[in-house]
Amino acid sequence: MEIKKINSIDTYPVRHEVLRKGKPIETCQFKGDDDENTVHFGLYQNERLIGIISIFKEKNDLFSETNQFQIRGMAVLEEFQGKGFGAELVKEAENHCISLNTDLIWFNARENAVPFYKNLGYTTIGDSFLIPDVGIHFAMYKKIRKN
Numbered sequence: 793m794e795i796k797k798i799n800s801i802d803t804y805p806v807r808h809e810v811l812r813k814g815k816p817i818e819t820c821q822f823k824g825d826d827d828e829n830t831v832h833f834g835l836y837q838n839e840r841l842i843g844i845i846s847i848f849k850e851k852n853d854l855f856s857e858t859n860q861f862q863i864r865g866m867a868v869l870e871e872f873q874g875k876g877f878g879a880e881l882v883k884e885a886e887n888h889c890i891s892l893n894t895d896l897i898w899f900n901a902r903e904n905a906v907p908f909y910k911n912l913g914y915t916t917i918g919d920s921f922l923i924p925d926v927g928i929h930f931a932m933y934k935k936i937r938k939n
């Protein structure tokens with residue numbers, strides 16, 4: 793298993809298969825994908841891209857912390873789910889954010905993924921909300937402690 797930085801366009805096959813199945817490929821492009829503070833990581837097994845995570849420098853007004861990052865596009869190909877790869881990707885994203893003195897990581901989690909993130913120390917905040925065409929979500933966050 794290897795995790796490395798990838799370009800936004802390299803995330804599309806996995807975004808499409810896992811997060812935007814049956815939808816036009818253009819829906820795999822996220823606003824801010826190519827901003828200078830945005831980073832995409834890909835997890836490879838036997839040189840095959842099987843998981844992705846993207847990190848955007850984005851402040852959510854729910855939180856007062858100055859230096860916030862948002863996780864988006866978290867996905868592991870179905871046949872590789874439940875093997876710990878998703879957790880490895882979140883840890884890689886956290887290490888990246890820690891290296892940039894992040895105070896807080898947040899994201900909008902799909903309802904089905906909430907237990908996965910809780911397992912990694914994230915907390916929900918507020919009520920669920922509907923993202924059209926995608927489903928019910930919860931805002932979740934974790935404060936990153938500096939030593």
Ligand SMILES: CC(C)(COP(=O)(O)OP(=O)(O)OC[C@H]1O[C@@H](n2cnc3c(N)ncnc32)[C@H](O)[C@@H]1OP(=O)(O)O)[C@@H](O)C(=O)NCCC(=O)NCCS
Pocket residue numbers: 810811866867868869872873874875876877878879880900901902904905907908909911
């Ligand atoms: C959610 C997702 C990214 C998790 O990745 P994954 O590789 O399957 O998860 P992992 O195997 O790393 O799981 C890590 C831990 O979380 C737990 N977990 C994972 N998914 C879970 C779920 N849906 N419910 C409860 N626990 C879950 C695992 O059991 C594991 O626990 P353990 O360490 O005690 O064994 C992946 O399943 C996925 O791509 N799902 C579809 C797309 C999606 O929902 N993305 C998130 C959008 S917000």
